[in-house]
Amino acid sequence: MSISVDEVKKVAGLARLGIPEERLDEYSTKLNSILGMMEQLSAIDTKGVEPLSNPLDSVQRLREDVVTETNQRDKYQTIAPEVEEGLYLVPKVIE
C-alpha cells in the first residue's frame, strides 16, 4: 500500500494538522518509507489470533459512581490561551 498526496491531505484533515501545500509531497514520501517497513507484517499468519490491546490482558477497573473530583475550573483556566467568565474562547462558530 502506498499513500498518495491526496490521501496525505485527507489524513492531515482528520488529524487537524495544517500541512502547507508545498510540504505534501515530502510527507507522502516520508510516510511511504515508514509504511513500507510495515508491509513485512503481511507475511505473518494471524488467523484466529486474538488482538492484544493491553499487554497484561487486564480489563477496565470500575469504581463507584460518585463524585471524586472537586471543581478546580479557575486553577485550570489560568493556563488557557483565552477565557472569559469561566468559558474558553474560540473564533465564532455560528454565524
Place this chain on the structure above:
Amino acid sequence: MSHPHSQITSLTQLSLKDLSDGLQAGRFSVMEITDAWLARIEKFNPLLNSFITVLADGARTQAQQIDNQIRKGELTHTLAGVPYALKDLFCTDGVLTSCGSKMLHNFVAPYDAHVTTKLKQAGAVLLGKNNMDEFAMGSSNENSAYGVVRNPWNTEYVPGGSSGGGAAAVAARLAPFVLGTDTGGSIRQPASFCGITGIKPTYGRVSRFGMIAFASSLDQAGPMAVSAEDCAIALNVIAGFDERDSTSAQEPVGDYTASLNNSIEGLKIGLPKQFFAAGLDPDVATVIERGVKEFEALGAIIKEIDLPNSHMAVPVYYIIAPAEASSNLSRFDGVRFGHRCDNPKDLRDLYERSRWEGFGEEVKRRIMVGTYALSAGYYDAYYLKAQQVRRLIKQDFVEAFKQVDVIMGPAAPTTAFKIGEKVDDQVAMYLADLYTIPTSLAGLPGMSFPIGFDEHQLPVGMQLIGNYFQEARMLNIAHRYQQTTDWHLRVPAKFA
C-alpha cells in the same frame, strides 16, 4: 575489583545510597548537598543541555524545609533530602512541563503527577526537569524543541532517547537519580548509550497519572541511576497501585532492596538467538558475549532461546505507538492549554495551525502514521494486524520463561551514534530500539546496565528482561554483577 568508596570525598560523587546514609547519620545537611549538585549543574549543563528547567530556588527552599523536618525527626524516609530530576513530561505543580515541545512551551502544570507526589512526600529534592525527545518520540534526543542533548562520554554523540537528558545527567553526575519513561526503549536505550543503570518496570507497576501520554498501552515510568541498588531505592518509592491510573497494577509491591544480595547461583539465563543475528554491531556483540561469560563465572546457566516473532516488533510498534499517540495528542487543540496560533480565522484554522506550529516534525509524522493506520479502510490491515502480531510476540516470551528465569542480550544494536547521523532516515533511527521494543510490546520489565565499552570508548549496555513483576529479581542480578565489576562507577573524563 576494588571499590573506590574510600577515595570519594566530594558530595556529588556519592551514590543515592551513600547520600541517604550520610543524611540519616547527619554527616551533611540537605542544603549542603543541594548546593553541591546545583553548582555541578551550573558548571556542566551548558556542555550537555540535559536540563530544560533548573529549579535552583525551589530546590533550596525545599532543602531548608527538609533539613528542619529531619532535625525534628518528622522525616526519616530513605530518600529524604536526596536530590533528583524528572523527565519534563511528569507534571509538576507550578513548574513548566514542556514535554520537549513548543506545543507546551507555556504549560505550567496545575497539578503533580503521581510519582512527583510520592517523591515529594518522601522528601526528595527536585533539582530540575530533564530534556527529552518531543512527546517522548525519538531515540537520540535530537527531536527536542529545546535543542539536542550531548552524550557525556563524547559530546559529538547523541545520549539516546527519549529520556536522553536524564541519562546524560546521571552519567555526568549532575543528579544522583532521575525518573524517565519508556514506551519502546526510552529508559533502556539511553541508559545503554550513557553507561548508566535504568529499569522499565512491568506495564502498570508505576502509575501513569500526570505523565503526559504518548502510547497508553506501552508507557511506563522508571528510575535511572548509577547502580541497580540506587534504582531499587527509587523504585520502592514510585511503584504501587494508584486508583487514578485505570491500568495501574494491583499486585503487592515488596521491598526491592531486600533481595539485592541474594545468590544468583544456578540462575537460568536465556539468550534470544534473534538478538545476536544480523543488525548487531560486532563490537557490541563482543562486549555482550564477554559479559555473558562473566555471569557464567558467577554461577549462572546460559541457554539459547527462540523468540521467533521478535523481528516483527519494530513494524508492530510503529503502528501501535503512533496510533495511540494520534489519539492522545488530539487533546492539544490550542483552546484549553498550550500553544495557540495568532489570529485564527475560524475554529478549524485554530486547530490546524496551532497543531502545525506547535508540534515538531517527528511528532507530526507519527500523528499522520497513526491517523492513517486507524482510518476507515486501513484499520484491519494495520492496527488490528499489529495487535495480533503483538500477541504472538508476547506468547514467545511466555514460552521462553517456561525454560529460563531471565533473558539477556544487548540493550541496543550499536553504541551511541553521532549527532545528525540518522536524522534524515526515520527507519534507520527506529531500528535503534530493535531489542527493547519486544519487551515493551509484551509489557514485561526490562533494564539496561553498563557491561563495558566499545573500541571508541562508548558504553555498552546489557539488557536484562524479567518475567512479569520480577523487578526485585532483576535488580538483584544486576546488583550482584555490580558488586564484582566497576563499569557502572566509571565517570566520563570531562566530568570526573
